[in-house]
Amino acid sequence: MAQTVLLDVSGVLYQGSTVIPGAIDALSKLRSAGWQVRCVTNSTRQPKRRIVGKLQDMGFSLRPEEVFTPVAAALAWLDRTGHSPHLLVHPALEEEFRDCKTGGPPAVVVGDAGQAFTYENMNRAFRLLNGGAPLLALANNRIFLNDDGELSLDAGSFVKALTFASGAEPRLCGKPDPEFFRAAAASAGCPPQQAAMIGDDAESDVAGALAAGLAAGYLVRTGKYRDGDETRYNPAPTALAADVLEAVEGILERNGA
Structure with missing residues (x-):
């Protein structure tokens, strides 16, 4: 039961x-x-x-x-492995990572960054992944229902793009x-x-x-x-x-x- x-x-x-x-x-x-x-x-x-x-x-x-x-799982992994996060997340989420260690090897952490999914930010993350940094996906959803009542691209679409470009396999932290x-x-x-x-x-x-x-x-x-x-x-x-x-x-x- x-x-x-x-x-x-x-x-x-x-x-x-x-x-x-x-x-x-x-x-x-x-x-x-x-x-x-x-x-x-x-x-x-x-x-x-x-x-x-x-x-x-x-x-x-x-x-x-x-x-x-998903953030708790990502923080636990970062602490366990000694990696420092390179964040590709919404600015409002950055506070969750403020106590992370610095100076360790980088790990790219991707969430629903919204307007922060610019070419420059995506390319910066790609270059780290291409250099061997691991990829942590806070979510892998394809779409979400936005506040305007319409479907919008979710973080999974951008995780897929980074995976396609770099060959890095994401470590999924959420559903x-x-x-x-x-x-x-x-x-x-x-x-x-x-x-x-x-x-x-x-x-x-x-x-x-x-x-x-x-x-x-x-x-x-x-x-x-x-x-x-x-x-x-x-x-x-x-x-x-x-x-x-x-x-x-x-x-x-x-x-x-």
């Missing part, structure tokens, strides 16, 4: 500055049933403190330790890396086979979670979801739900809660 639910954030709990209807109620239902909640996001345009603050300001009862971003899902579940004292995932990205959220060994993966028809996404990637979703509230109700019913 699943005991913990992992949830994507943007497109599942909120879109832009608007809470998705039923999302706050969905988290309340999980907690009332005795389930643990972990939010797992590949968002790299702002530091974790802002993500947590936004969720709390919107009315979600979440603690910082219940929110997982769909299996260890990202497992670490989030483990933080709740839950093995992956007793956890479920709810997301709007059939590839990164749902197929990634199922490949990591989670018991179930629910795809919601909010956020970046587009008709037919449930048939495009393997493993296929356990179920398709209208929104996070319907997904939570399905999980609880499926597990007799």
Whole structure:
């Protein structure tokens, strides 16, 4: 029986500055049933403190330790290997790396840099990679739903460009890396086979979670979801739900809660 639910954030709990209807109620239902909640996001345009603050300001009862971003995995790798980060990230995210060691061999760290994805910045990163620097991808998503309601290129497109040019294979720090899902579940004292995932990205959220060994993966028809996404990637979703509230109700019913 699943005991913990992992949830994507943007497109599942909120879109832009608007809470998705039923999302706050969905988290309340999980907690009332005795389930643990972990939010797992590949968002790299702002530091974790802002993500947590936004969720709390919107009315979600979440603690910082219940929110997982790829930065923690990247920082741990940098500390373990002694590399110094060469950042190709959004300026708002740079504060997360201010305590990193300097003077070590460079590692290129790529997030959703937005307007910072200039030719000059991409070429500077390429030259480091071409010289042997490792490549850390905070996320590898193809697209995201922007605040204007339209799909936009996500960090994965730029990671692919750097990989194509340099031949460097990225070390993925966020979804769909299996260890990202497992670490989030483990933080709740839950093995992956007793956890479920709810997301709007059939590839990164749902197929990634199922490949990591989670018991179930629910795809919601909010956020970046587009008709037919449930048939495009393997493993296929356990179920398709209208929104996070319907997904939570399905999980609880499926597990007799």
